[in-house]
Amino acid sequence: MSSVLEKSLAIIELLVDHPTGLSVSAIAAATEQPVSGVHRTLQELSRLGYVRQAQVQGNYAMTIKLPAMGLGFLGRAGITDVAQPVLDALAADSGELIRLSVIDGDRLIWVAVAQGATRGLRYDPGQEQGVVVHLASSAGGKAWLSTMSDEEALAKVSAQGLLRRAEGGGANAPRSLTLLLEQLAEARARAYATAVDSYIAGMAAMAVPVRYHGNGPVLGCLSIAGPAVRMTAERMADLAPRLQSAAVELGEAAVGSQYFQAIMKALDPVSAQDRRPA
Template identity: 90%
Template sequence: MSSVLEKSLAIIELLVDHPTGLPVSAIASATDQPVSGVHRTLQELGRLGYVRQVQAQGDYALTIKLPAMGLGFLGRAGITDVAQPVLDALATRSGELIRLSVIDGDRLIWVAVAQGATRGLRYDPGQEQGVVVHLASSSGGKAWLSTMSDDEALSRVAAQGLLRQAEGTGPNAPRSLTLLLEQLAEARARGYATAVDSYIAGMAAMAVPVRYHANGPVLGCLSIAGPAVRMTAERMAELAPALQAAAAELGEAAAGSQYFQAIVKAVEPAPATDRKTA
């Protein structure tokens, strides 16, 4: 890392995964920075209100300022207002966990969730909002990849990595590009992507892309996830129409979101009158 900003963001991103805080030495080791430099950065972040020291001479943790900014952004961008009613209704219909991911540049990020399982065995990660979706192992990632050509899909997977660098990756995560391409072809033919014991062992999920006005640019992906013992292939087939209908509803409602409108403008070609002529 070279810039002060890059070093500061590395510390913030690390602390996101450790809400109870970390000692300076652990932060320095994890971010490959000198202890003295980390201490100075933490002091400055503390002055600005982004971190706090849990107790005198104790660990450093994020304050609520950064999460509050993120929630404020989602609200002002119109994402939660547009999406949450649709997610809640699908959660009630399916009795499983519903997640919405949206495109952010060249990444797919989970931004909204609704839990439909009220009792018994359920999948409830609780910490994935704001997390970048791993494309090759998740149903949402494969749903997005399935909207691309094979070459573009492989390019995105190569940039992120075929295997997820984290504990808990499922045993069925595709470990070859050939297998991944086969799964993408199946998703296109079936109308939805699946991931069983892939992203996390014991969890199964299905997902579809969310397109602006049905046939427009892809805005994100909508998924249903639950325990693999309950989310069988037959159950997924039963839920597919409801999932696809909810994605279509989100695509129609996207006109009310400034964020989704920005995505559409970024990917749609400019009108002929706006293009430069030779």
């Protein structure tokens, strides 16, 4: 890492994954920075209100300031206003976890969620909003990749990494590019992507792309996820029409979101101009 900003962001990104905080030495080791430099950065982030130290010589943890800024941005950009009613309705209908991811440059990021299961066995990670989606092992990632050529999909997977470097991954995550390409071909033929015991062990998910105004550029992906024992192939096939209908509804509603308008303008300036709300 070369710049002060890059080093600071590395610390922030690390602390996002550790809500109870980490020691200065642990942060330094994880980000491969000198302890003295990490301490100075943490002192500055603390002064600015982005991190806090629970007690003298204690761990450093994120404050609510940055998450609050993110939620405020989503609200003012119109993402939650547009998406949440659709997600809530699909969650109630399916009884499973619903997640919306949006494209941010070359990444896919989870931004909104709704839980339909109120009792019994359920999948509810509770910590994935704002997380970059791992493309090769997740249903949402494969849904996005399936909208591209194989060459473009492989380039994105190679840039991110075929294997997800995190605990709890499933045994069925694709471990070869050949297998991944076969799964993308199946997703195109079936009109939805699946990931069973892949992103997380014991979990199954299905996802479809969300296209601007129904048939425009891809803005993100919509998924249904739940325990693999319940999200069988037969149940996914039964849920597919409802998932696809919700994705179309989101694509139509995206016209009213400033954030989706901005994405659309970057992807297709002419089409965005033609389709802006009257």
